[in-house]
Amino acid sequence: MKKKSICFLTGVIIFMSLFGCGKPKYVLTFEKTGFETEKKKYEEGEKVTVYYDMIATDTDYSFYTDSEDVVLKQEYDNNHGYVFTFQMPAHDVKMGVSSRNSMIYEPVNPGEITEGDEGEIPDGAWKCPECNYDKNTGGFCSNCGSKKP
Ligand SMILES: [Zn+2]
Structure with a gap:
């Protein structure tokens, strides 16, 4: 029984290598962690969906790929965070993100010190x-x- 299923599996693999993988596939890689995809390899023209959910509210993100012919379509989804879609070109694609903290640090306003301010005189x-x-x-x-008066 076990041998039979291995034979069957081998047959499927041979069949797939002969007919299933006719088109070359291209690899999508990421420079940093936080990206999620359903697949790693795509055929040319295949729709690629990438999720990115490592989001801090005080940070500006800019996303990019290493390929000029990739047009990233960026959306925001409350469940997934950022969602990107693009068409796989006929070569491997690497995607990355650069983030920048957008929080503005305001100088301490001396006028905020009040009468009730505790501390040694x-x-x-x-x-x-x-x-x-x-x-x-x-x-x-x-x-x-x-x-001083
Ligand atoms: Zn004063």
Whole structure:
């Protein structure tokens, strides 16, 4: 029984190599992890679908391939993340992504320091009449910049 099924399997493989793989297939590879595809190899003109779901909201992504003749169609899907489709050209394709953190770091606003700000008051500190900041040691308020009274 086992031998028979191996024979059958060998027959299928021979059949596929004779008739199933008539067209050459091209390999799709990725420069980085995070991409997902159903297949690795595609025939020329075959529709390729690629998913990319490693997404951080504060990051800008730009996707590219190493082939000028590949036109990437980019969509966004809540289940999969980014979805790309393109037609396989008659050569191997490598796809990659470059990401850039788009978060803008705002400088700390000194005006946000409030009266209730906790911390040790330095010796000889004076309280600013303008903003009530009470840890000033210099000639001007270090919170709002007013001159020492
Ligand atoms: Zn002040």
